[in-house]
Amino acid sequence: MSDLFINLTTPNGHSYQQPTGLFINNEFVRASSGQTITTLDPATEKEIATVEAASAEDVDTAVRAAKAAFKAPSWKKLPATERGRLLVRLSELIEEKKELFASIDAWDNGMIGKTYELAMEDDLPDTIGTFRYYGGWADKSFGQTIETSPEKFAYTLRQPFGVVGQIIPWNFPLAIFAWKVAPALAAGNTVVIKAAEQTPLSILVMATLIKKAGFPPGVVNILNGYGREAGAALTEHPLIDKVSFTGSTTTGAQIMKSAAGQLKEIVLETGGKSPLIVFNDADIDQAVKWSHAGIMSNQGQICTATSRIFVQRDIYDRFLALFKERVRTASIIGDQWSPNTFQGPQVTRAQYDRVMHYINVGKSEGATVETGGEAFAGPDGKGFFVKPTTFTNVNSSMKIYKEEIFGPVGLIIPFDEEEDAIELANDTLYGLGAAVFTMNLRRGHRVAAEIEAGTVWLNSSQDSDHRIPFGGYKTSGVGRELGQAGFDAYTQVKAVHVNMGNDL
Numbered sequence: 001m002s003d004l005f006i007n008l009t010t011p012n013g014h015s016y017q018q019p020t021g022l023f024i025n026n027e028f029v030r031a032s033s034g035q036t037i038t039t040l041d042p043a044t045e046k047e048i049a050t051v052e053a054a055s056a057e058d059v060d061t062a063v064r065a066a067k068a069a070f071k072a073p074s075w076k077k078l079p080a081t082e083r084g085r086l087l088v089r090l091s092e093l094i095e096e097k098k099e100l101f102a103s104i105d106a107w108d109n110g111m112i113g114k115t116y117e118l119a120m121e122d123d124l125p126d127t128i129g130t131f132r133y134y135g136g137w138a139d140k141s142f143g144q145t146i147e148t149s150p151e152k153f154a155y156t157l158r159q160p161f162g163v164v165g166q167i168i169p170w171n172f173p174l175a176i177f178a179w180k181v182a183p184a185l186a187a188g189n190t191v192v193i194k195a196a197e198q199t200p201l202s203i204l205v206m207a208t209l210i211k212k213a214g215f216p217p218g219v220v221n222i223l224n225g226y227g228r229e230a231g232a233a234l235t236e237h238p239l240i241d242k243v244s245f246t247g248s249t250t251t252g253a254q255i256m257k258s259a260a261g262q263l264k265e266i267v268l269e270t271g272g273k274s275p276l277i278v279f280n281d282a283d284i285d286q287a288v289k290w291s292h293a294g295i296m297s298n299q300g301q302i303c304t305a306t307s308r309i310f311v312q313r314d315i316y317d318r319f320l321a322l323f324k325e326r327v328r329t330a331s332i333i334g335d336q337w338s339p340n341t342f343q344g345p346q347v348t349r350a351q352y353d354r355v356m357h358y359i360n361v362g363k364s365e366g367a368t369v370e371t372g373g374e375a376f377a378g379p380d381g382k383g384f385f386v387k388p389t390t391f392t393n394v395n396s397s398m399k400i401y402k403e404e405i406f407g408p409v410g411l412i413i414p415f416d417e418e419e420d421a422i423e424l425a426n427d428t429l430y431g432l433g434a435a436v437f438t439m440n441l442r443r444g445h446r447v448a449a450e451i452e453a454g455t456v457w458l459n460s461s462q463d464s465d466h467r468i469p470f471g472g473y474k475t476s477g478v479g480r481e482l483g484q485a486g487f488d489a490y491t492q493v494k495a496v497h498v499n500m501g502n503d504l
């Protein structure tokens with residue numbers, strides 16, 4: 001075993017070899033600068049492992065490898081059906097190791113403040129399903145034939161861009177990896193992807209499966225590294241033809257600027273402050289259940305978390321009482337490994353500090369704390385736990401109303417009429433998700449059409465499916481992932497004009 005693998009055993013008993021290098025050309029290599037990333041279990045604050053962190057020089061090596069792979073016959077001439085077969089094979093290999101993957105991400109993210117159960121039921125099926133789904137798309141992409149005159153016609157080809165640079169966050173490391181890598185490969189691109197520095201482990205195990213599945217060297221290159229150095233070097237690299245980013249709106253704006261010099265194609269999936277509207281004709285028990293899950297699951301670390309809950313005034317008091325009861329009975333805080341745990345730790349101390357800061361700002365702005373409002377003491381006083389927090393008496397000038405907190409902090413706000421609810425829901429710079437609870441079909445569809453968001457849930461929250469396009473309005477993003485839209489985003493259209501006669 002090379003020194004770029006270490007033996008680890010997860011707290012729930014999976015022993016495995018953890019790669020620690022940068023994955024370039026199907027090999028693990030050391031970082032040129034000697035920089036590293038050390039990752040912690042956020043429930044215990046104990047170190048798990050240290051991995052290599054890419055410098056700008058390493059990014060250059062990876063991009064050049066991806067460029068060479070894009071031009072090589074082993075990828076360029078590979079029939080689309082064979083590309084699809086490789087993706088399906090990868091999905092099978094991931095499935096064989098799904099308990100290990102879920103365990104690593106639960107540990108590292110805890111991660112992600114994520115419980116093992118959530119990783120198993122949500123993140124892994126999404127990851128496996130996405131690779132399988134885009135494996136199916138690879139050979140189902142067609143151009144068009146367009147007649148223009150009796151002697152002329154044109155046809156279109158859908159072609160890959162070349163090398164795609166991809167940057168992902170920590171909150172669903174494997175699923176977001178799949179959302180980006182699977183469609184890019186299905187369309188025939190090659191990839192350099194940078195994981196988030198908070199969760200560097202599972203993606204390196206994924207790298208071993210890329211090789212095992214049979215992808216040629218250089219087709220998928222995987223780097224850990226810091227955003228300002230490795231991330232910036234990737235987005236600025238002249239051989240990168242397209243950038244796809246998921247993370248905060250602030251970083252997304254920087255990436256847009258750095259892509260501007262070369263007019264690079266971009267996809268940005270960024271932040272949110274998503275509304276959830278409960279009308280007085282809703283099934284109130286369902287509305288309470290979904291609105292609790294919509295803001296409190298994954299510790300509130302979901303880009304589409306429905307953090308602003310608007311409730312029609314005549315059912316407001318009843319809803320609030322039921323919501324508080326739901327928090328009391330369902331938001332069980334604990335470590336990642338207990339099946340009873342609903343809420344684990346925030347991913348890092350920085351994220352915990354950020355959430356606690358917002359909670360204190362909310363109090364000082366005069367909002368009323370209905371639940372939580374403070375940290376939760378983990379075992380031995382360790383761990384980045386925050387109690388599920390609910391604020392009322394909130395208004396639209398407050399920071400906690402306007403800004404994304406990315407933690408288990410929900411606001412409950414009354415409204416009077418349907419038009420008021422729509423106005424409140426749209427009163428944000430963001431536009432990622434929105435939920436509407438009503439038993440009135442006409443109203444549900446009417447409001448769904450009026451809300452400025454890339455996704456609207458009628459009588460649910462947070463549903464996500466690799467067959468369905470996903471993305472943001474306003475500052476929540478540019479472009480779409482998943483579904484056919486997600487595949488098309490990794491292709492460009494070429495028009496070929498054909499003259500069969502002698503006319504000009």
Ligand code: NAD
Pocket residue numbers: 167168169170171194195196197225226227228230231232235246247248249251252254255269270271272302303304404406432472476477
């Ligand atoms: P972040 O923007 O700080 O980091 C995300 C990624 O960008 C990381 O890999 C980081 O290393 C990299 N990065 C940081 N600075 C960079 C730079 N200057 N150039 C290039 N790359 C850089 O985001 P975060 O705080 O880690 O993640 C949480 C945010 O992600 C939240 O705002 C959340 O809403 C958003 N998010 C959005 C979606 C979506 O699909 N819309 C999904 C998950 C998370």
